Amino acid sequence: MALTLGIVGGGQLARMMIAPAVELGIDVRVLAEEAGMSAALAATATGDYRDLATVQSFAEGVDVLTFDHEHVPQDVLRALVAAGVAVHPGPDALQFAQDKLLMRARLAELGIPQPEWAAVADAAGLQAFLDANGGRVVVKTPRGGYDGKGVRVVSDPDEVADWLADGTLLAEELVDFSRELAQQIARRPSGDLVAYPVVETVQRGGVCAEVIAPAPHGALRLAEVAAQIGTIIAEGLGVTGMLAVELFETTDERLLVNELAMRPHNSGHWGQDGAVTGQFEQHVRAVLDLPLGDPSPRQPWAVMVNILGGPVEGTLESRFPAALAAHPEAKVHTYGKAPRPGRKVGHVNATGEDLDAVVYEARAAAAFFAD
Structure with missing residues (x-):
């Protein structure tokens, strides 16, 4: 009996997994966010990847669940694992791709070379980081950014005042x-x-x-x-x-x-x-x-x-x-x-x-x- 791979997310990455999976004799199912997305060729369901019931229903009958993106919430991922679904990559790994502050802290523990960084919760904290790193730094939202979104190069805390109002940010040195x-x-x-x-x-x-x-x-x-x-x-x-x-x-x-x-x-x-x-x-x-x-x-x-x-x-x-x-x-x-x-x-x-x-x-x- 053929293995069945479930892919959460209907974008181009899911689309490009379909052909090699089929060539390997693997059945593919895709949970797309909406109809007509890139991976529509194998979209067997549409729905909200943030909704546990939707993802659980999709996962029934698949051998492994994987992803087109890293945005499935941790509580959904962990509930799936608790229910016996094989999730790869799993939530313990994905948390470090989902949250840049967690990533920086874990990479530091592993001794991985990375830019100078700090978690900044207010304007004073960001100003201190600016003063210590040449007066111009990169600020990122910890979650949700991609392709340049959620990233600003700043020289004054006022430039990210809107972000600071929503919570702690990641500040990094501007690498030469x-x-x-x-x-x-x-x-x-x-x-x-x-x-x-x-x-x-x-x-x-x-x-x-x-x-x-x-x-x-x-x-x-x-x-x-x-x-x-x-x-x-x-x-x-x-x-x-x-x-x-x-x-x-x-x-x-x-x-x-x-x-x-x-x-x-x-x-x-x-x-x-x-x-x-x-x-x-x-x-x-x-x-x-x-x-x-x-x-x-x-x-x-x-x-x-x-x-x-x-x-x-x-x-x-x-x-x-x-x-x-x-x-x-x-x-x-x-x-x-x-x-x-x-x-x-x-x-x-x-x-x-x-x-x-x-x-x-x-x-x-x-x-x-x-x-």
């Missing part, structure tokens, strides 16, 4: 970094894990725009340290499935942990076409405790370019013929989303032996889907 990197780890409930190559990510407006795999201009030691950091975090937090560790490489060549994601991640989309086992298949394998696949690159270089916004006129689908004709080696992935400024509506992967040529191929193909 040379580039941003990401390290992915896949870990099974039984404890086996594999590390992907560390990649370079390019952010625009707080949103990932491009990924280069592996990170260019990186010494072997950098890759070893990134993988070591990711491994310590995965094991120390008990992560199951895919873990993405966002990193700063500082101007003095240190690595500092920025944020964590416990699911497939934008920084790993390159692996769909560039790795022996891409992150979506790997996540399915990992959460079902199946043997992990080889994360090695198929080619010396892989580049992912996000399609942000999409065309002002017409549809994404109308751009496929010209894009595919001009760039037959590029791989285009779209998410079934309507174009909207700044929205991630798809991505393009390209691979090859010459980095400049691969970058050009991915960017040029992606450009067909924008105006």
